[in-house]
Amino acid sequence: MKLRTRFCKKNFLKTNGATEESGQKNTNYPLICVDWSSNEEIYFVSDDHQIFKWSDVSRDSVEVAKLPDDFVPTDLHWLLLGGRGSGGGKGSDTLLVCSNDGRFVILNKSARVERSISAHGAAISSGRWSPDGAGLLTAGEDGVIKIWSRSGMLRSTVVQNEEAIHCARWAPNSTSIVFCQGGHISIKPLAANSKLIRWRAHDGLVLCLSWSTQSNIIASGGEDFRFKIWDAQGANLFTSAAEEHAITSVAFNPEKDYLLVGTFNLLKLCHSTGWTYSSSRFSSPVVGSLFSLSWSADGTQVACGTSTGQLIVAYAIEQEAVSSNLKAISNSRKSITLRDISTGTRDVLDFPQRVINFSLGYGHLVVATTHQVHIYNEKYINTPIIIDGRNDTRVIQVGKKYFMILDATSIWVYTYTGRLHLNPRYPGSQAQIPLLTWRSISLGLDVLAIRDNSDPTMVYLFDLIPGASRQYEPHSLKAKQQLAEIAACRAGTPDDQFVSFIDTNRELFVSESRNLNGERSDEIYKIGTQLTAMMWASETNILVGVHDSCYSIWYCPGEGASDPTIIALTTVSLDTAEFGKHITIESFEDSVVTFCSAGARLPVTVNLYCELLHRALLEGQWPQALKICRLAQHANLWATLAAVATRKHQLQISEEAYAAALQIDKVSYLQHLKTLTPSSAEQMAENSLMLGRMLEAETILLHGRKYEQAVGLALRMHNWRRALEIAQKHQSEAPDLFQKVLQERWKYIKALQREEWDPLYLPHVVKEETDNTPSE
Structure with a gap:
């Protein structure tokens, strides 16, 4: 450039x-x-x-x-x-x-x-x-x-x-x-x-x-x-x-x-x-x-x-954009050359107005001029779709189903046929439009994530699935620290959507955009530290991030986020000393990550078996996934398969994968799960608990009217306040639960040899002692 x-x-x-123009110097x-x-x-x-x-x-x-x-x-x-x-x-x-x-x-x-x-x-x-x-x-x-x-x-x-x-x-x-x-x-x-x-x-x-x-x-x-x-x-x-x-x-x-x-x-x-x-x-x-x-x-x-x-x-x-076999270069203010590297063809695209932005990906080239947006399909390059009235487009992001543009007035999500799909609004959005950058907005497969500039710890998630209620009523996700960069995953299924973000402490976090039940989970998991950049793969849920002196690849950042053991097994860190300093990520397509350092592009291939495994899991081909893992015999693959299979309730496959990854404690737990009634609320809750999703496990039990098990779960976690809340709320359906919680609390206090200190339990101390003392 x-x-x-x-x-x-x-x-x-x-x-x-006087002032005049002249060619002579005075x-x-x-x-x-x-x-x-x-x-x-x-x-x-x-x-x-x-x-x-x-x-x-x-x-x-x-x-x-x-x-x-x-x-x-x-x-x-x-x-x-x-x-x-x-x-x-x-x-x-x-x-x-x-x-x-x-x-x-x-x-x-x-x-x-x-x-x-x-x-x-x-x-x-x-x-x-x-x-x-x-x-x-x-x-x-x-x-x-x-x-x-x-x-x-x-x-x-x-x-x-x-x-x-x-x-x-x-x-x-x-x-x-x-x-x-x-x-x-x-x-x-x-x-x-x-x-x-x-x-x-x-x-x-x-x-x-x-x-x-x-x-x-x-x-x-x-x-x-x-x-x-x-x-x-x-x-x-x-x-x-x-x-x-x-x-x-x-x-x-x-x-x-x-x-x-x-x-x-x-x-x-x-x-x-x-x-x-x-x-x-x-x-x-x-x-x-x-x-x-x-x-x-x-x-x-x-x-x-x-x-x-x-x-x-x-x-x-001479600004460039490269995606798969396509390469776009701006020759002048009003023309772009599009080349197909595989066939050797070359097309020069001329525009009536000045080109101010363009983006290439998923077989489409989106070009923004001063007052229009042109959409080109690589198969029909001579018949672009033109959208009028979009002035001064500042950011363009292309996705698998939609593309997003940020202009002087608002955010717009379009289909590749030129139809407006969503014009997201959130509290204070109009005043924040001028302050948004490409780091504070991210287009995923079915989710649009936007960081709130007035409160940088807040992220708004818009559902892009047609007919979804959250298209105009976004869900908000709040982090503990101010966020520097956000990224929504670009692949997967509608039930496996995740958003990652780097905060001002340069720590990397992952959260779900939507869980298997179609509901939101506000749980945020830390999976990395000292990150300067990150990017999701274009076709799989693999994440790459750059540190000061190395780069890391998370092969299962979404499903394994709640389990530090799985994250450790599915993360690979490699040294970047030979790359130089100030490394940025230019693209992550298929299994190739392209880094950029001092103007040089440095392509690196991720584990090809893991790429194939993700594609098989995306299509639900469990036998094929097992064949890939048995062929490669790598802990990364087995841990990835185990995390995804557990999330999808494929207990038999999950047990074999955990065993191959030498996670003996999880194998024993899965054997316990298999003794429970298949697909029951208890089994699904225990499955979620094994993934570290305690809130999800409790929700499953409460929806299944398993109040005793929900209280038991809270007691196992020593969440005494939550156990008392559930017992009091559902006392009409399960009248014995309240007394059970008080008795367990009394035993706990007695074992500690302390007096009751929790304000929620203090009103019940006298009655509790009266009920229990004679029976001693």
Whole structure:
């Protein structure tokens, strides 16, 4: 992938106080204030005090306003109330411009000054609207950072010292501010009584900063000719090799994991982990240092302001998507080449509008332009299905049955025939649409999972099965920690759907989307630690995850999640020292996992027998599954078969599999299960209990009106409160249960030689002792 650039404005020259365009150099103004007001319009201003607008449609610049002669701009930023993907819609009507005398002005869409405020005692180095649009910050060379309301009222002074601040940026969630002073970078949380995080970042001055909305990491560039990447705690993740000149600008892409780096006559497109996709060197004409970089709202174009007054617009091309035998490459802004590797055929797809996103998978190519979505079937490539009215599509995810798009207004799930299947809504969804990323939304086989941005510990699960009640009434799943990434499984049966997620502690958890009874289980199981990325297989319920120095493959993450023994038996971890650093997962199709490190694709094959085993289990071919395990004779396979067979109540197969995996305790338990009435509530409950699903076991017993067994289960688990609740609730159907629970509790207390301490049992202590003492 690389950037294609073009020059949009000649040098600004000053002649007798007027501004004109000329090819001769005299006194040129550095262009350090550049920003997009929409996906087609760029506003820029220099020391000539004139605000210009460049249009992608007309390819020309026009003057829209003139600032006072004593107002020398230092920063410019548009407020897009519709979010990053608003495309300059109804909300993009407020412009912030800062000056070198400590003032800032707020202008409306017609360039009329709404407010002019003297904010600092020295030049303002940075002025930025907050991502949520609630206010703005100004940082000055007087060492002060202030937060203002949208109307320009001072809210607070968050930083105040004597050292000049060169750059300041908001955190993606608007709860912190990162800024640089000298060679140090600091993060100031806005919460009360929070501590400042400060560290030495560069050998020289830190000149520029950017905070990624996708990965929550920070990029910095300095006078030591290097750019670096940090996490939100100040730990260094990447340090570049020294360039020829100082790094003057950095900018993360708002929608993808790209980082743009600008220096003298050089523009570099990098991955967010640091390695470089491509470099564009400007030798003729010489543009000087790139002072300002601004991505468009859809993340496909970038505007660059230079020290010689040039405006450069660049857009990304040669983006690739690979799936099975198909490969799609974007040749230009309006064309994509689709290749079939198996047959050698090649089709060039031209579009009337600019391509802003595309995704390939399951035999379909979905392409989003500025106002349409095109659906291509690999068998009928010449007759696409077109959906109109989908503007500024930010995320596309393809699934086996449906595909999902996230645009500027909502989330949409379509079938491949172009029919709208679901437009999910949940509390506060409309306000959160601009903040959603590909890490916070996941399309599975029959489930759509969405992380709540207002409460990052909450996940909403939408059922995609036609006619399901949860299509518009999602089930909520709450974790203990904030979630960094979620993923719904892409294969299996409607009864075997799981969702996995990585929290902010980098721990991996799995939960069911739906259990065998069609009901929800809120139980969440931890199956891994120190994860940086994860992905489900495209055709089987196998999960792969990347750690710092290795990668792991979970061959049975769903059915075995509740049993740590099964997880240990079905997990394989392999070293990645030969892969390099900063490994990401590009795809997981069939039995091949494709990792990516420093631009190199590294395919790795998982256990082929386990892939075949999962496919046999998916089709219910139990004899075939047994043949595969007997042929391979591997503990991973036997443990996977045992977990799935136990879940499906295939006790005979489960017993053989556990025996082959040397799980003698489970074999003895299964032999006990076989003595119970087949398919009875007791047997099904005991089966669930063996899988570690205690809530499911209790539910089965209560539904089967086996109240005595349900109380006995609670007593076996020493869940005394639950046993008393069941006995009291069903006292009319089983009047002896209540007394039985009290007697067992009395024996337990007597064995401990303690007095009763539980408030639920204290009211019954006197009566309990009265009833039991004579019989002693």
